[in-house]
Amino acid sequence: MIRFHIQADSDIPASTQLYNQIHFAIASRQYPPGHKLPSTRQLAMQTGLHRNTISKVYRLLEEDGVVEAQAGSGIYVRGGNDPRETAKSQRLRKQYPDIDQQIRDHIDTLLQQGCSLAEIRELFLAEVDWRLRCSASVLVTAPLQDLGAAELMYRELSQALGVPVEVVPLEELGAILKQKDSGTVVTSHYFFQDAEAITASLGARTIALDLYDYREELSFLSQQKEGSCIGIVSISPGILRAAEIIIHSLRGEALLIMSCQPNDQTKLEAMLRSASVIICDQSSIDNVKQRVSAIRDDLIRLPRLLCSKSYISEASIALLKRELGLN
Numbered sequence: 001m002i003r004f005h006i007q008a009d010s011d012i013p014a015s016t017q018l019y020n021q022i023h024f025a026i027a028s029r030q031y032p033p034g035h036k037l038p039s040t041r042q043l044a045m046q047t048g049l050h051r052n053t054i055s056k057v058y059r060l061l062e063e064d065g066v067v068e069a070q071a072g073s074g075i076y077v078r079g080g081n082d083p084r085e086t087a088k089s090q091r092l093r094k095q096y097p098d099i100d101q102q103i104r105d106h107i108d109t110l111l112q113q114g115c116s117l118a119e120i121r122e123l124f125l126a127e128v129d130w131r132l133r134c135s136a137s138v139l140v141t142a143p144l145q146d147l148g149a150a151e152l153m154y155r156e157l158s159q160a161l162g163v164p165v166e167v168v169p170l171e172e173l174g175a176i177l178k179q180k181d182s183g184t185v186v187t188s189h190y191f192f193q194d195a196e197a198i199t200a201s202l203g204a205r206t207i208a209l210d211l212y213d214y215r216e217e218l219s220f221l222s223q224q225k226e227g228s229c230i231g232i233v234s235i236s237p238g239i240l241r242a243a244e245i246i247i248h249s250l251r252g253e254a255l256l257i258m259s260c261q262p263n264d265q266t267k268l269e270a271m272l273r274s275a276s277v278i279i280c281d282q283s284s285i286d287n288v289k290q291r292v293s294a295i296r297d298d299l300i301r302l303p304r305l306l307c308s309k310s311y312i313s314e315a316s317i318a319l320l321k322r323e324l325g326l327n
Contacts, residue, residue: 023242
């Protein structure tokens with residue numbers, strides 16, 4: 001069971017701390033689709049929070065489309081990233097839990113009515129052809145306010161897939177898709193629900209990618225001495241916000257956390273002068289190294305630079321390649 005840490009004396013509300021930790025656990029697939037989340041009682045015993053507070057967090061996650069409550073059973077990670085599902089089939093499976101059995105029954109019925117297997121196969125191939133058309137256009141999306149997250153996904157996917165990949169702000173996604181016959185929209189679990197709402201009626205499918213779990217980085221931070229200053233640099237403001245809350249939840253006030261985007265030279269130079277360790281994403285490391293070189297003579301000591309190896313999990317990229325028929 002994943003251990004969640006809550007700093008009771010923090011200015012950050014306990015519900016916000018827990019929400020961010022659970023959301024990250026889902027986005028990094030530590031809690032995979034279909035996984036049953038701990039009960040409010042279990043989390044209350046672990047975190048010391050009131051069960052009403054935990055219920056509030058679960059309601060917020062459900063409203064954001066991240067989890068779903070099953071009456072009499074519990075809270076489960078939403079399984080909206082099943083690679084067999086299109087937006088339409090997701091709705092059908094939710095409305096008709098035995099839809100797969102119904103499909104088999106319909107095939108049997110068609111056979112009994114005289115339809116040949118070849119004709120039934122043609123119907124299935126039409127669906128496969130649609131997926132192949134979607135695979136010809138890969139769009140990576142995130143909101144304008146956090147387009148850096150899309151840029152991180154684009155960087156890794158363009159290298160891994162070997163096919164054209166395009167970054168599209170979530171706010172422009174609908175207009176872009178209307179100009180295309182089909183397409184595959186790729187995003188993180190953080191933005192999946194909003195992206196899916198746009199693509200559902202526009203002949204495109206949406207796939208949510210699992211994030212790298214940052215296990216090594218979090219383990220490293222858990223071992224840092226109290227009072228250490230840690231710098232976080234990323235092109236994604238969303239990553240910076242989530243990282244600050246998660247690290248604070250893990251270590252409280254024991255660590256001083258500084259964060260900035262790589263193009264903010266004033267904040268970056270202040271960080272270089274204060275932080276003993278700076279953790280960067282792949283898109284930020286060159287900027288950080290350049291600033292270190294530029295002010296090297298003014299630094300009392302050089303900070304240790306750590307570059308996260310990825311933003312998307314390797315397993316998720318492998319799954320996407322299979323989905324796009326690239327294996």
